[in-house]
Amino acid sequence: MKLFPVRGGVHPEYRKDRTAECAIVALPMPERLFLPLQQHIGAPASPVVAPGDQVRKGQLLATAQGAVSAPVHAPTSGTIVDIADCLAPHPSGMSQKTIILETDGKDEWADLPAGLDDPFAVDGKEIGKRVAAAGIVGLGGATFPSSVKLSLGTQKKLETLLLNGAECEPYLTCDDRVMREYASEVVDGARIMAHALGTPKIVVAIENNKPAALKAMAEASSAFTNVTVVGVPVQYPMGSERHLCQAITGLETPARMLTADLGVVVHNVGTARAIHQAIRFGRPLLSRVVTVSGGAVADAKNVEVPLGTMVSELVEFCGGLRGEAKRLISGGPMMGNPLPALFVPVVKGTCGILALTAAECNEAPPGPCIRCGTCVTICPCGLVPVEMAAFIRKDNLEAAQRIGVMDCVSCGSCSYICPSHIPLVQYFNYAKGAINAKDREARKQDHIKVLVEAHNARLEKAAAAKKAAAAKAAAAKKAQSTPTADSKVSA
Amino acid sequence: MLLDVGSLAAMGVALGAALGVASHYLAVEEDPLENELKDMLPGSQCGQCGYVGCGQYAAALAHEHASVNLCGPGGKATAEALAKKLGVTADFAEHEDVGPQFAKIDEDLCIGCLRCIGECSSDAIIGGPKQMHTVLTDNCHGCAKCFKICPTEAISMCKVPVTLGGWHWQKPDVVEHVH
């Protein structure tokens, strides 16, 4: 299959060899599970259980709220202890509403909806409904509700389902292992998704540094002529949706649009496997594969983790921390989020837990910019990081917006490569957040203005009505007090 | 030599006269700055800026060089927009940024007197006579007029909480050139 070049990008040390050959091991069920109501993009789920309730495995604990949302299910049987504010696996250090489930060790299944023997005979909408009910979200880390993405087939003309097996972040090997060990499940899930989307073609893109995964997926899909498995060049950020789409189709997704507008829908391989489980067996999303790695982890592994497991327990299972961990990260080192503590839960979007040493982080105090232009050369979005950062440093966010900071995908290549260790992408994350916040504030101000004007209009109308009524009454009174033949003049 | 001096002098006089005529007949009219500034303010006439109403504040901004960061409910966005319009830099050093606020009615203290409802500039409070009053927080922009009028001090001004969705990274704190 013909591939197209992708501009820019960097080649970090991948350091995947520690876990690439580690088969997935299942974590023994913890005693307590902490399930946040928001593990996805969109509105938080709303609980349908209360403290004291007994629940069984796969039972619905919280329903989706609105069109862009996802439900939460019990990863095992047990009792609901509380629904309280717990520390979120989020760099803000804030807490969020979390369901605390005390497991009973019995692992009893609830009554699951029957799986479909032949998903291909069923309407795409039905598949979408089941995927939504199973609480499946993008497992590549974005956590966008998958059913919403699956419904794109009804809105746009789609050609290709692109399965993202690139896994371009260093350290992470969860997708690699899933493709190697569950290739047939992934392929089946992909075919079900393609049916729901109405795409005639399926392309599985895997970076060339995963030869075993390429082989396994090629074998598993050999029976299906519409599935192509292709090796893509090892380049960060090849796993970025838009750039992977460009590598496969040669087309750039226009700004502010979706890859679906080019006829391509991208899904993660883990999501495909989860959809296979949900559609064939009626099982909701209850666990995910997480790569635990980093120089400060004693025993790096790929673990199948029940959702809601405390990261501290997961790290203990992997031998605990050894030495000084400079950073604790959820996800990969390039785009992952720093975690505020070990006492946060594993959620649907946790691809990896990394404990990195100072040597691995290679952080240094920033120096002056020497205008080497390397950041411009490697930016996969064609932006000029040196100029944008200079504007943002001087608080000129408008100028930064004018030269394209909102088009930045925050891949981090610029910060990675800067010889002066300038926090480039950190400036852009701040700028994007501040600009979005300003837009929200501006919208609120507009909204308030409308209300105030309506308020004033209402008062004016009332005053005018009052005046008219008073005038009318005065006129009536005047008419009444005008002397007539038989009037009784009252004082 | 006389010709040189004379011609230069004549040119100077002629061009100067031309400039004078142009400044009179081609003068740019003062644009209605005041109205434009007024349109940028929330319009709730709350008085937090220290002027009687938004119109007065706009006039002060246009003619008396009032500070741009006096509008509390308008927030930082409004201050920056005003600064941009006036071509000045907004100085936030003196200004204590309280951040966006909203009104909250303590139901134990509310007596249902309707006074706050009458005062609210954006119709954000609902309630009936002798009935509980409550604030619709989405429509409240923190002008605090209700806060001032409540006879039982049942209303308090609270900071709008930052949610997980609304949180964003702060500006990197980089002290440059320190090796």
Place this chain on the structure above:
Amino acid sequence: MTAVLIDKSGPFTHAPTSVQKTMTTVLLALAPATVFNAYLFGWPAIFLFIVTVGSCLLVEAACLQVQGRSVSGGLSDGSAALTGWLLAMSLPPWAPWWTGLLGAIFAIVLAKHVYGGLGQNVFNPAMVARVALLVSFPVQMTSFVAPKPLFSGTAPGFADSLAITFGSAFNLDTMSTASALGLVKTNLSLGIPASQSVGNTPGLVDMLLGFHPGSMGETSGLLILAGGLFLMWRRIISWHIPVAVIGTLFVMGTLFNTMSPDRFTSGLFQVLSGATFLGAFFIATDYVTSPVSKQGQIVFGIGVGLMTWIIRTFAGYPEGMAFAVLLMNSLAPIIDHHLRPRVFGRTRQGEPLPLKGDK
């Protein structure tokens, strides 16, 4: 585990690059040519080199101290050493010591720290210094000697060399010869056609290998070229500026030489003589003063080549590289402003790309 940090977002890994590594690599690339020139011109050249680089380091330390910045940090990134090295390469090898010192002051104080230090200067410091010296001390800056290789019979001894560099026993009239470009220009003004002068200059092979008069950076074209290619291999510089500069010089030279060989020298002559290689690979490619985008760099390189050729051919100075670089340095910000890369998903004008099938 120490306190968990959520003070900044990723990336939490970094390429093994640093400013120091970059500067050191450039110095490494210059080393062979420098050593060869030390051999070619003997002890005076070595002394001048030491004085120039040393002065740059001292002046840099003084400036940093005065500004209250870290001296060790500022010196360790290697930028002052590189400036001094390049300045030394562009001085006549037997120039008196004070040209090095003054050059250091011009370069470090006037062209670098007055603008704000590393990364803030508009003009290339080494070239500012060279031009300032050239204009102020034309005699000393245009007196070149023919090579007198170290350890050969013709080279001055240690004591004599000290006298040449530091003493007033500086009488270049008895020793000086003109560089190739200088010879051509002088002869043209005397009415001798260029084609004839070229015959009297060192052959092209000699110019490439370096056995001809000139400043330290002008002589061994081959070693400078090798250094430049080494830098390109190590991805310190890209091909855009060197190719643009050399290409433009070659094209202009060839074009006009074909039209009038008596007046204009050939493309090859243009490329191999003077500071072309040094300028193309080490001077014009200076990070701080050249554009950041690739398109911008090509325009910049073409400009440098064009200006160099024009100054060499028509202007009063035989070598135009320094002036050309400075002139283009002033245009670098505006080039950067107009020639940005195209943003992913957008047209050059900044609008989102049209979808196929859109009218």
